[in-house]
Amino acid sequence: MHHRLPALALLLALLAGPAGAAFLPGDRLADPAAEARAQALGREIRCMVCQGQSIEDSEADLARDLRRLVRERIEAGDSDAAIRRFLHERYGDFVLLRPPLSAFTLLLWASPLLALALGLAVILARRRQPPPAPAPLSPEEQARLERIIRGP
Amino acid sequence: MSARPDLLRRRLLAAAPLGVVAAAGAGFWFMLAGLQDGSFNPRSVPSALLNRPPPPFDLPPVEGAPHPGLSSADLRAPARPVLVNFWASWCVPCIIEHPQLMALHREGVPIYGISYKDRPADALRFLAERGDPYRRLGADLPGRVAIDWGVYGVPETYLIDRQGLIRWRFAGPITADVLNQDLRPLLRRYA
Numbered sequence: 001m002h003h004r005l006p007a008l009a010l011l012l013a014l015l016a017g018p019a020g021a022a023f024l025p026g027d028r029l030a031d032p033a034a035e036a037r038a039q040a041l042g043r044e045i046r047c048m049v050c051q052g053q054s055i056e057d058s059e060a061d062l063a064r065d066l067r068r069l070v071r072e073r074i075e076a077g078d079s080d081a082a083i084r085r086f087l088h089e090r091y092g093d094f095v096l097l098r099p100p101l102s103a104f105t106l107l108l109w110a111s112p113l114l115a116l117a118l119g120l121a122v123i124l125a126r127r128r129q130p131p132p133a134p135a136p137l138s139p140e141e142q143a144r145l146e147r148i149i150r151g152p
Numbered sequence: 153m154s155a156r157p158d159l160l161r162r163r164l165l166a167a168a169p170l171g172v173v174a175a176a177g178a179g180f181w182f183m184l185a186g187l188q189d190g191s192f193n194p195r196s197v198p199s200a201l202l203n204r205p206p207p208p209f210d211l212p213p214v215e216g217a218p219h220p221g222l223s224s225a226d227l228r229a230p231a232r233p234v235l236v237n238f239w240a241s242w243c244v245p246c247i248i249e250h251p252q253l254m255a256l257h258r259e260g261v262p263i264y265g266i267s268y269k270d271r272p273a274d275a276l277r278f279l280a281e282r283g284d285p286y287r288r289l290g291a292d293l294p295g296r297v298a299i300d301w302g303v304y305g306v307p308e309t310y311l312i313d314r315q316g317l318i319r320w321r322f323a324g325p326i327t328a329d330v331l332n333q334d335l336r337p338l339l340r341r342y343a
Contacts (some may be wrong), residue, residue, distance in 0.1 A: 048197070048304035061269075090207075090302040092200035117205055135158070143335055 027064065029071050038071050041080055045070070045087060046097050054097060185263075189329035199310075199321035200302050206236070206310070206318060207300040211290025215272035217279075222264050222290030228316045233342040234262040236310040238298055240270040241278035243306045249325035250282050256331070257285035261339060266291040268298055268306050311335070313342040 029035040039056055045066060047058035055063040055070075066087070067094050073083045099105045107114075137145065180328070186192025210223040227234065237253065239246045242304050248294065257263055265286035267275045272291065279286075292298055301310070311320035322330060 062295075062299075065299065069296075069299065088301060090198070090200055090306070092198060092302070094197045132158070 027067060027071070030073065034071075034074050037080070038067070038074050041074075041083060042067055042070055044084070044097050046095050048091060048095060168263045189327060191329055191333060193324055193325040195234075196323050197304075197315055199307060199318065201310075201318045202321065203303045203317055203319065205316050206312065207297075207298060208296045209290075211266065211292055211297055214267050214275050214289045214291045216276055217272070217289050218284075219265075222266060222288045226264065226288060227312050230262070230312060230316065232262065232316060233311055233319075233339055234264055236264050236266065238266045238268050238301070238303050238306050238308045240268045240306050241274040242270065243268075245325035246278075246307045247282070248327065249307055249309075250285075252328060253285040254283045256335075257283075262287050266297065268303070269290050269293060269295050295336050311338055311342070 009143070011021060022131045042056035043054045047053045047055045047060055047063040047066075049060040049062050050058050053063075055066045070083055078086070084096065088100075089149065093099045093105060099108065101109055164287045183192055183194075187194075206224055208228050210225075213219060213220045213221040222236075227236070235256070253263055263285050265288070267289060268291070275289075275291075290297070301308075302321075307325055309322045309326055310318050313319045319342060320334070322334070326335060
């Protein structure tokens with residue numbers, strides 16, 4: 001029966017669902033509306049340490065510091081835009097999971113359109129140009145063809 | 153006769169995948185070589201503070217250290233370019249870069265340290281064991297000044313020129329290669 005124990009533990013772990021970032025009690029705001037704002041904002045901020053996660057999802061130390069910072073700013077009465085600007089000034093475009101449209105990120109945002117345009121251009125260029133006619137047969141090939149047609 | 157160029161084109165087209173693979177192989181080789189000597193870091197992000205002055209801050213000295221603390225006033229117009237190094241005794245890459253900092257210190261390059269989330273006793277023991285390259289040492293226990301600089305991990309090093317502007321930021325340990333290929337030319341350029 002011992003071999004069932006690990007399986008049971010795994011099942012329990014799976015049932016527990018994906019663990020979010022560990023919050024200390026002091027990390028959440030008492031006001032549910034303000035806390036909801038903080039979480040929505042935090043999901044748009046990239047954790048610079050783990051890079052693929054937002055600060056709301058990350059266990060990294062810096063992510064926790066930034067979560068606290070976002071909540072402090074909300075309590076101090078800052079707008080979402082002001083908090084985003086605060087982080088953007090320090091960490092640059094990369095900290096925003098939705099990068100802002102600027103001369104530098106224009107290429108990034110336009111890339112789907114550019115790819116589509118490129119594909120269309122290739123298709124149109126192919127259509128306009130009829131496939132080249134096969135090269136005429138050489139005299140030897142012609143003779144061989146006639147021999148085959150005439151039969152043995 | 154006209155079949156010849158056609159055949160050549162087809163052969164070139166057939167060889168194209170080989171060319172792509174060769175180019176990708178060369179690219180990966182350069183990336184791996186860069187990873188090895190520290191000149192390439194796929195996770196590094198350009199600093200938002202480049203070509204700007206450091207943020208205003210005022211850090212107390214590390215308790216018991218023989219150095220004064222560090223504030224933005226100390227970086228306003230240094231007589232020669234200075235390095236600001238965020239580090240901690242608990243940070244393993246900081247051990248890797250330490251000999252390079254000591255070498256710069258011996259050459260007379262001013263290095264200002266910011267002790268990031270570190271216990272003073274641990275920081276002092278680190279410096280006593282491995283040598284102390286710093287002229288000033290500020291203590292950033294909560295890590296808030298680091299956030300103002302856009303630091304996302306230790307070690308991180310900033311070069312500040314004589315105008316008091318940040319000219320270079322390196323996230324990660326300053327290896328011997330980074331020192332010789334990146335930092336030394338910059339120190340000469342801004343001297």
